[in-house]
Amino acid sequence: MVNSSEQAHTEIGPLYPTYEALRTAAQPVHPSSSARRLLWMLNGPLHSAITVLSSEITTHGVNMPSEPLYDPATDIWHPIAQEPVSTPKVSSVTVGVCQLEEWGFTWCDMHEGHADPPELEDEE
Template sequence: MADLAGIPKPIQPPYPTLAALRAAKQAVLPSAAGGKLLFWPLDGPTLETSGLAVMASPTNPDVRAPYYNATTGVWHPVSQLPISEPRVSSITVHVSELQYWEDNWEDMHCEHVAGDEGDDDGDAGGDECCGTARPVGKKDASVVVTGTGGVTEGGGGGGDFVTVHDYVMVVHPWLMGLRSDILGALGTLNGDDAPLPAETELMVSCNALDDLMMQTRAEWIRLTKKEPVAPPPGYSLRELMARNGRTNFGLFRQ
């Protein structure tokens, strides 16, 4: 919404959902003082042990403060800030790699089928190929984060905004429960028929708060610092996709 001068008006409580703003074709980004500063390893059974930290700036992961202070038992002040700009009352979160996993699996195996096993377009058929199972139903994984921030502004009643803490407290344990699937999806995305090793260090990229991307720690740091990527053969498919804003393995099929 804009005033007569064409200047967008700030959104006031009760706040809309992120989905409503998407439907209205309004951009929703991680907040400069909140979401953009998260250094978020996909590790640890609890948020306190996850290694989650707050960066000094969005491109400086080397300087950061712990999100949870184990000595004082206090969360970082950023925890109470809005996760997004503009503020929203709820966010339905998906994982990009899981949404495309089955499509990527089909693209990888489409030339391995013959006759009735594949359809007329060459898509892989059946529940298994090359000893790996089709990742059926993984794209539907989602979780809803409801806001609790700004009670004095919004007066409660379900119109409060999603804070950084609202978001990470719900999303981190949910992602940890999906970690094995995420490793499998990343393995397929890289052109392998096997998941990434269980000990792989993963990071959560929340540039799109409703459509998270998972990256290896080294890759995430490289992209966050905006460092140049080594030329082929140093490029991985994952890095190429991240650089070009793509997440579907099939987009690279000739």
């Protein structure tokens, strides 16, 4: 008898290790040639933030020819969207931003001294 997780495994194909699992096992993970063609601007709407460069070039310029990764007008993804982003292939990558992860602790450290200010004595 096949349980649901085994059935899902056969329907979606092979399962790959996570990026973190490969790094823990000291196996190097590199961007694929397809991933090196992606140019991701960190502002603006997501559908227009990622573009696909015409070729893999080591220096990214603002005026390089590119195509959108996703075209909302036609609801079509660029074929590169089906390519793996790493070599070897991984199932997931956990991304974090140190400044955001530390924000709460930093805020508390900065404001601890004036969280409970001393009461002022009434001058008469």
